[in-house]
Amino acid sequence: MDFNPERPIYLQIIDEIKKRIVRGDLKPSEKLPSQRELATIMSVNPNTVQRAYKELEDAKIAQTLRGQGTFISSTISLKELQNELASEALEEFLTQMSELGLSHGEIKELLVRSLQERTE
Amino acid sequence: MLLRVTNVSKSYFGKQALKNFTYELEYGKIIGLLGPNGSGKSTLLKSIAGLFPVDSGEVLINGQRVGTRTKSQVVYLPEVDPFNQNYKVVDIIRFYETCFKDFDLKKAEELLHELALDKNQVIGSFSKGMRARLKLVLALSRKAPLLLLDEPLSGIDPLSRDTIIKAIAREFNPEKQSIILSTHEVFESESLFDEVVLLEKGHIKWQGNIESLRENSSLKRLLEEVYL
Numbered sequence: 001m002d003f004n005p006e007r008p009i010y011l012q013i014i015d016e017i018k019k020r021i022v023r024g025d026l027k028p029s030e031k032l033p034s035q036r037e038l039a040t041i042m043s044v045n046p047n048t049v050q051r052a053y054k055e056l057e058d059a060k061i062a063q064t065l066r067g068q069g070t071f072i073s074s075t076i077s078l079k080e081l082q083n084e085l086a087s088e089a090l091e092e093f094l095t096q097m098s099e100l101g102l103s104h105g106e107i108k109e110l111l112v113r114s115l116q117e118r119t120e
Numbered sequence: 121m122l123l124r125v126t127n128v129s130k131s132y133f134g135k136q137a138l139k140n141f142t143y144e145l146e147y148g149k150i151i152g153l154l155g156p157n158g159s160g161k162s163t164l165l166k167s168i169a170g171l172f173p174v175d176s177g178e179v180l181i182n183g184q185r186v187g188t189r190t191k192s193q194v195v196y197l198p199e200v201d202p203f204n205q206n207y208k209v210v211d212i213i214r215f216y217e218t219c220f221k222d223f224d225l226k227k228a229e230e231l232l233h234e235l236a237l238d239k240n241q242v243i244g245s246f247s248k249g250m251r252a253r254l255k256l257v258l259a260l261s262r263k264a265p266l267l268l269l270d271e272p273l274s275g276i277d278p279l280s281r282d283t284i285i286k287a288i289a290r291e292f293n294p295e296k297q298s299i300i301l302s303t304h305e306v307f308e309s310e311s312l313f314d315e316v317v318l319l320e321k322g323h324i325k326w327q328g329n330i331e332s333l334r335e336n337s338s339l340k341r342l343l344e345e346v347y348l
Contacts, residue, residue: 003311005307005338005339005340006334006337007334007335008334008335009311009331010331039289039290039292040286040289040290042311043282043285043286043289044289045289045292045312045313046289047149048311048331050294051331
């Protein structure tokens with residue numbers, strides 16, 4: 001995985017795991033790789049993975065069972081997670097568009113046109 | 121405190137390599153030691169490893185002054201290639217096993233396999249990348265609390281580099297260890313670090329947590345600010 005050098009790596013690991021859950025690559029109750037495994041796969045410091053797992057636990061997205069590992073929560077709402085990721089992406093998109101000096105009306109127009117082109 | 125360097129100065133050939141250098145390191149961290157050539161990175165690592173006496177100041181490892189007794193607590197991976205070219209890998213492994221009580225033969229064999237090195241091959245026939253990987257196998261096969269890796273990534277092919285970074289990520293034991301890694305390959309290795317220490321002319325220009333840094337800047341920007 002290539003990391004964005006301007007964003008904490010633990011947040012990027014969290015984003016990646018959330019994305020995989022929303023896409024269905026990781027299922028509720030599924031076991032996550034051990035911290036050491038993920039650190040090796042991603043070539044990152046194990047402390048960084050530990051922090052990402054801790055945050056996922058605090059957000060009730062994952063839970064650690066002592067001696068067994070870390071699992072995706074069984075009660076996780078995919079729709080909620082999808083909405084969360086979507087609004088983050090949208091927020092970023094809107095910020096970039098505003099930085100280009102586009103008005104809300106113009107953004108809307110461009111968006112509608114792009115979507116139409118895609119469906120054609 | 122695992123490591124305590126207090127007011128250390130060291131010069132050689134009339135050049136001061138470290139000036140009143142003070143630094144502390146606890147357990148559980150991987151430190152990126154960065155800086156241009158001649159900024160004191162190697163001198164610092166060698167002083168901690170006890171390879172030469174310092175002119176003034178003090179280096180303590182787990183409260184003990186650096187000396188014969190601290191050798192068992194420090195692993196030092198040298199930048200230069202220390203091997204007899206006629207030896208086979210297995211000869212060197214055996215030699216290390218007799219030198220260091222904490223050398224784990226099983227771990228060494230496992231690492232040789234993972235880093236794709238043949239233990240019956242003669243060192244003289246090794247590429248640069250293979251030598252770098254062998255040095256790492258030897259360093260990671262010991263159970264010492266402080267690992268000093270002097271330029272483990274320099275001048276080697278990208279594939280060996282990635283293998284080495286992965287091996288460090290996998291073998292690092294935050295409960296019982298800390299690692300100081302000096303490198304010029306800053307961007308290839310930054311994902312390994314908890315903290316970075318930037319040196320210039322024998323003292324620290326900047327030190328801090330790199331994840332916090334990434335919240336509103338980047339290592340690249342920091343290096344530009346500090347060195348340009």
